[in-house]
Amino acid sequence: MLRFRGTFVLVSTLTALFVASAGIAHQAMAQGKDVVVLAAASLKNALDEASADWARKTGKTTRISYAASSALARQIEAGIPADIFISADVPWMDHVAERKLIKPASRSDYLGNQIVLIAGKDSRIDLRIGKGFDLRGALGSDGRLAMGSVEAVPAGKYGKAALEYLGVWSSVADRVAQAENVRMALTLVSRGEAPLGIVYRTDAASDPAVRIVGAFPADSHPAIIYPMALLSTSANPDAQAFVDYLKSPAAKPFFERQGFAVLN
Structure with a gap:
């Protein structure tokens, strides 16, 4: 078993995370078709399944970058090109909203958790x-x-x-x-x-x-809510279509099977 001395903090280099995610986003935008999603790490299993289902049904694809909501919010603030942000809490969505980095009308409280x-x-x-x-x-x-x-x-x-x-x-x-x-x-x-x-x-x-x-x-503890919104710089028409799919009955089972409460 690994022995820890003092408070052990797992810290990755934010720059490396940004570069990796930016590479995904730039590649997707260059192709001109993929919907680029920045999503909280806890969403991976359910969102991967939902994305695959959407691809089968529509022939359209996503590129999803998973990380802590804090890291994703800072990437958005730094100008990473992407279409959708799904945060694991309200404050980090508020953080990007206050900087006018999302489309306000697109924001919704999407999921709940424990x-x-x-x-x-x-x-x-x-x-x-x-x-x-x-x-x-x-x-x-x-x-x-x-x-x-x-x-x-x-x-x-x-x-x-x-x-x-x-x-x-x-x-x-x-x-x-x-x-x-x-x-x-x-x-x-x-x-x-x-x-x-x-x-x-x-x-x-x-x-x-x-x-x-x-x-x-x-x-x-505060209510656990996952808000979702389109980023203000997104010009991909398929981004709204993917958001609509995620809110539809077709996507609901993927999240409920993992234990999420679908709020919207």
């Missing part, structure tokens, strides 16, 4: 999530709690808020392994590098190597 505490599938950890629950004790003598960055990644922010509400944040703050996005937090638990993690219910459903220990009360 945060859960996970462990490895063979773990015997048994906790009842509630006020003052012994999360630190469950981590053992040197175990870490995997979470998205609590300052930037939506799942990390929701997780910290929930732990503060439940009165246990101060007991585990120095034992948190912060990841650059929620899927990396999931991977730490899946690979046995952290005994526990906080991720979305949809992430837990995507990985058979983990199990849900418990769900955090809905009133312990």
